Structure formats: C-alpha cells, structure tokens
Amino acid sequence: MKKLTSLNMLNTIKRLLPALLPSWRFFDFIVASPRIQFSLLKTENETSRQWQEFRPRPTQLSFAAMIKRLLWNPEWNESLFMVSCAERLLDQPTQHSEDEILKRIQHDITKNHSDTSAIHEASHLQFRILLINRKGTELLQEIAFTSRIQLMQDER
C-alpha cells in the first residue's frame, strides 16, 4: 500500500515536471496520426467486420461555427484527449487509456445515435486505432491496435 502511494506520487511528479520545466517543442516532427474506429457487436464472440470512424469531422465548418468553438468546444477537446490516449496506447499501453476510449465511445454513441437500430441490437463494443502516415507522396494506413471487446453498460 505504502509502495503504491509512493509510486502514485512519483508518477504525479513525473507528470507535473513538464509543466514546470516545459520543452515547448510544438509540432517539431509530424508523426503518424491515429484515427479511432469502433465496431458494435451482438455477442462477445462476434468478429468485428463493420468499422466506423469515431466522430468523423464535418465536410465544412463555417467561420461563425469556428468562432463559436472558441468559447464552446467540449466534443473536439474530448476527441483530442482521445487522440492523446490513442498515442499513449501505442507508446506505453495502459488499461486507463483503453478504458477512457471505450467509455467515451459508448457514451457518445448512446447519447447521439440512440435512434439507430444497430445500437439497440448491440451488446458489445470494440475499437481499433488506425495509424496514418505519409511515405513519399502516398498516405499509408495500418491497424496499430485493437481493443478488447467490452460489454456495453446500459446508458440508454
């Protein structure tokens, strides 16, 4: 118990230090970019076949909408946090990052897509991370991570 508390303290200090002594290396290298896709399953043993992009960005966004987002942008900020979780999963996998992504996908689909039949029929959820990178002039995609299959908690 004492060891666990010390470990927690150490981790918190490790996370706080980059704020007190920042590196400020914003966008120094443009690395491969993760995309989160999810699949709804009817049983725990079903194999995911239909993957959907999580929160696909709109085709176009008006200038007024961009300015409005200056004051109110919760969904986009949450999506950026999920991108961070995806990067952490690929870098140093933790249960926390996987749980956060699963929890937020489920919350979003039950809140925003509860009228679709696929949601009502589904009992389980899985996500995967696609990594997009450029090689020469071509964009390449690879599946970098596939999550566990999670039983959906009833939020409907």
Added chain:
Amino acid sequence: MSLYDAIRLTEIMLGIAFAQQSLEHLKSFTNERWLFLPRLILAVLLIIGFQAAWVCFLLLLLGIAILHRFQGPYNGGADRMSLLILSCLTLAHFAPTEKWQELAFGYLALQLMLSYFISGWVKISNIDWRSGRALRDVFQFSAYPVSEHLRALSTSPRLLHAMSWSVMIFELLFPFALLSEISLFIALGIAASFHLANACLFGLNRFFWIWVAAYSSIIWFQQWLQIRGIL
C-alpha cells in the same frame, strides 16, 4: 504596469480561461464534474479577487488532481501552461519578499518568451518545416484540421511554404520584441492572432485563452527590464 497589476490581470484572465474549460467538462461524466465544478467556483473567486493567494494554491492542487485523473494532461500544452501560470502565481503570492515575487513572476514571462522561441527553433532545425512539407502533412493527414474542407489546403504548397516561414521567423524573432513597449504590443497582437488562427483551423481554443492569460507577465517584465536599464 506594476507587479501587483500584472499579477491581478493574469489572475482575471486565468480565471476566465479556467471557467471556460470547466464549463466544457460539466456536461461530461460524474467523476469529471466533481473535479471541474469546484474548479469553476474557484475560477470565479479568482476573477473577483477573493483570497487570491489561497484560491491559486487550491487551483494548483486541483490541477494536480486533474493531471492524476487523466494520467497526464487532458489538453496537452494548454494544460501544461495552466499549471505553469498557477505555480508562478502561487509562488508569487507566498513569496516572502518582493524580490522573490518578481523572480516567480519573471519566470513565467521567461517561459512565455521561450514558448515561442523554442517552437521556432525546433521547426527551423527540421528540413520538413523549412520546405513547407511539415505544414502540408499537418493539413493532409494529422488529426487537427477541424473540417475535411481544410485538408484541401495541403494542395497549396506555396501558400503553406510561406505560412511555415512566417510562423518560424515570427517565433524566432519574438525575444527581440522585448526591445521596446511598442514592438512587444505588436508582437503580442500577432501572437494572439496566431493562436486565434490555430483555434479556428485546428480547434485549439484552450491554447488561445491560456496563452493570452500569460501576456501581462511579459508586459510587466519588459518594463521591469527597461526601468533597470537592462534594455
């Protein structure tokens, strides 16, 4: 601008930035609301200037709890800048003498200057930034552009090349803005417009509010340097 005024203005701007962030979290999960509702209340207290020293200290503790909750920053650099400002304000409030207060608040001004200069330095050291390729990659496949329509900008290499160099030159020249009050105000105006553009194009709204919150520290610092004949 006196040290007191600069600290007070930073507190007000930080309070506004925290209130905005906290409101965004209130619609989220219950365990997040437990962290962000107190943060919203403390942000309002900070804006009105009620027990600012203790409010800063409590906000710092809450910031560490939030860092622990998300096992890292929720919003990358914006969260780190928030913690940096809070740490400097808390130290300035509890510093035993004015010299130590100046040191704590001056550290924030120095880090603000470095946030631009180092960003420019790491970019210009990279051939992909010098050629405009890096910014094309940002628009073409990164997770940041807020709409698919914006991705089309990746097909305008000349524009992106010019944009890359404008950003790099501005960031690298930022320390020279300290030479006079007018040049600093112009530089801060350009910097705020840069953050505004990032907020519009990449949805980085929290960066805008939090970086602007630190501006009064560098305005005070420039005058501090000038009064002492350092500039």
